Amino acid sequence: MKHWINQHTLVWRLVLARICRNKLATLLIWAVIGIALCLPAILYVIIDNVNQLAGEVKNEPQISVFMKLDADKATVANIKSLLEKHSGISNLKFVSKDSAWKAMQDSALTDNIAANLKHNPLPDAFFIQPKAHAPSAIDQLQHELQTLEGVEHVLADADWAKRLYSILELGKKAVWVLSGLLGFALVTIIGNTIRLQILTQREEIEVSKLIGATDGFIRRPFLYAGTLYGLGGSLAALLFVNGIITIFNLSVADLAELYGSSFILALPDWQISLGITACAVALGWLGSYIAVNRSLARLNPH
Amino acid sequence: MIRFDQVSKRYPGSDEALRGVSFEIAQGELAFVTGHSGAGKSTLLKLMAAIERPSSGTVLIGNQNVSKLRPRIVPYMRRKFGLVFQDHKLLYDRNCFENVALPLYINGVTGQEAAKRIRAALDKVGLLGKEKAMPITLSGGEQQRLAIARAVVSRPSILIADEPTGNLDETYAADIMALFHAFRQVGVTVIIATHDAHGINSIPGKMLHLDHGKLTVS
Numbered sequence: 360m361k362h363w364i365n366q367h368t369l370v371w372r373l374v375l376a377r378i379c380r381n382k383l384a385t386l387l388i389w390a391v392i393g394i395a396l397c398l399p400a401i402l403y404v405i406i407d408n409v410n411q412l413a414g415e416v417k418n419e420p421q422i423s424v425f426m427k428l429d430a431d432k433a434t435v436a437n438i439k440s441l442l443e444k445h446s447g448i449s450n451l452k453f454v455s456k457d458s459a460w461k462a463m464q465d466s467a468l469t470d471n472i473a474a475n476l477k478h479n480p481l482p483d484a485f486f487i488q489p490k491a492h493a494p495s496a497i498d499q500l501q502h503e504l505q506t507l508e509g510v511e512h513v514l515a516d517a518d519w520a521k522r523l524y525s526i527l528e529l530g531k532k533a534v535w536v537l538s539g540l541l542g543f544a545l546v547t548i549i550g551n552t553i554r555l556q557i558l559t560q561r562e563e564i565e566v567s568k569l570i571g572a573t574d575g576f577i578r579r580p581f582l583y584a585g586t587l588y589g590l591g592g593s594l595a596a597l598l599f600v601n602g603i604i605t606i607f608n609l610s611v612a613d614l615a616e617l618y619g620s621s622f623i624l625a626l627p628d629w630q631i632s633l634g635i636t637a638c639a640v641a642l643g644w645l646g647s648y649i650a651v652n653r654s655l656a657r658l659n660p661h
Numbered sequence: 662m663i664r665f666d667q668v669s670k671r672y673p674g675s676d677e678a679l680r681g682v683s684f685e686i687a688q689g690e691l692a693f694v695t696g697h698s699g700a701g702k703s704t705l706l707k708l709m710a711a712i713e714r715p716s717s718g719t720v721l722i723g724n725q726n727v728s729k730l731r732p733r734i735v736p737y738m739r740r741k742f743g744l745v746f747q748d749h750k751l752l753y754d755r756n757c758f759e760n761v762a763l764p765l766y767i768n769g770v771t772g773q774e775a776a777k778r779i780r781a782a783l784d785k786v787g788l789l790g791k792e793k794a795m796p797i798t799l800s801g802g803e804q805q806r807l808a809i810a811r812a813v814v815s816r817p818s819i820l821i822a823d824e825p826t827g828n829l830d831e832t833y834a835a836d837i838m839a840l841f842h843a844f845r846q847v848g849v850t851v852i853i854a855t856h857d858a859h860g861i862n863s864i865p866g867k868m869l870h871l872d873h874g875k876l877t878v879s
Contacts, residue, residue: 366766562752563754567763567767569744570763
């Protein structure tokens with residue numbers, strides 16, 4: 360056990376000394392890895408945020424049924440009783456054209472508009488909350504209502520949410536593809552860096568191997584270095600992501616204010632941060648493992 | 662201790678470096694491997710240290726068949742040997758102390774225990790005052806002695822040296838040979854490959870003479 364600890368502290372000291380000797384090169388590698396990682400991370404954070412924004416909307420899908428302007432009271436009452444009995448509807452609210460008109464005149468926002476109008480342009484309307492929230496169920500209900508006698512137009516709020524969702528799905532796929540590509544790039548970058556280090560330490564590796572070093576012994580400092588590159592790179596990435604999102608937020612807050620919202624992009628939470636770090640460390644380890652194994656294979660006895 | 666039985670070694674694309682070599686070296690014996698350059702001396706030593714594998718025949722080191730060793734075991738096998746290479750193979754980016762430390766670190770010996778043994782090894786080869794010096798600042802003879810210190814620091818039971826006096830003048834060469842003789846006297850099996858006869862005559866030992874890969878024992 361003491362042997363084991365001794366050996367590992369020795370290796371860590373060696374690796375840290377090497378990093379200290381090549382400060383600039385190490386910083387550059389960290390920056391490169393950081394940039395490679397922060398691209399998908401930022402995209403993910405934005406999509407995650409928009410997703411949450413959409414989630415708030417999704418929770419209360421609403422279907423608005425607007426009657427034809429010339430629909431008479433009997434038709435409206437008929438539809439009302441039909442909707443009240445409908446099994447797919449959990450809540451129904453009827454707003455008659457008169458009450459809507461009155462509300463419009465009373466409202467401070469729209470009384471100007473109302474004053475300029477000579478007669479009531481508003482139709483009778485039903486506002487429905489469906490029981491099922493799935494887009495397909497809402498779709499079906501919307502089509503069913505559209506066919507009713509005296510109905511002018513059925514508007515499902517879910518429509519734009521659905522479009523947003525498909526865009527978000529696409530965005531998520533983009534994050535995966537981008538992560539995959541840049542993860543591969545990361546393995547290559549770290550592997551190549553380690554390969555160059557191996558070249559400069561070829562003599563040491565060769566001698567160590569000749570006097571009885573196991574592959575594990577030779578591999579260890581490079582694996583640690585690769586892991587450290589991954590770790591430093593992921594910390595750089597988190598710094599970049601948090602910095603960039605904070606800068607974005609200045610503008611996002613302005614934009615959101617124009618829409619009367621206080622929406623800002625949330626910074627990545629600790630799970631995401633930990634995930635990025637773990638991925639980078641694992642990829643750094645993998646990259647250096649591949650690089651060292653390739654050069655070790657050349658030194659084995661034949 | 663070391664037994665070669667009808668060992669041949671052929672490198673791809675070249676003639677046989679060794680042909681049907683058989684001999685035995687007992688524990689604590691000193692053996693010289695002689696012959697002109699290209700006679701297969703280095704190959705013979707490499708086969709002993711499991712750096713190369715024989716094309717045919719068996720190499721036994723302490724009852725272990727080197728050619729049948731699993732790759733995983735090879736490093737542990739090599740730790741039984743102290744190797745002095747033809748070209749020293751010193752690491753020029755670290756000082757004498759750290760050069761000698763390498764085999765100990767590989768064996769997992771560090772700290773005070775390692776320092777003690779490194780200084781003992783340096784003392785034995787007369788380089789104790791130079792532990793902080795970089796190898797490049799040492800003379801050829803001193804570099805060779807440093808290489809020997811590195812080979813003996815982990816107290817191997819077999820010491821193998823390839824042309825240890827190759828580039829040295831006579832006085833240095835005699836020094837080095839005396840050093841090997843001293844190790845032999847404390848029970849270490851010593852095998853030395855050399856192409857010149859300097860210093861050999863003064864030290865008793867088994868002679869393995871190679872001629873174009875064929876062995877003549879005297």
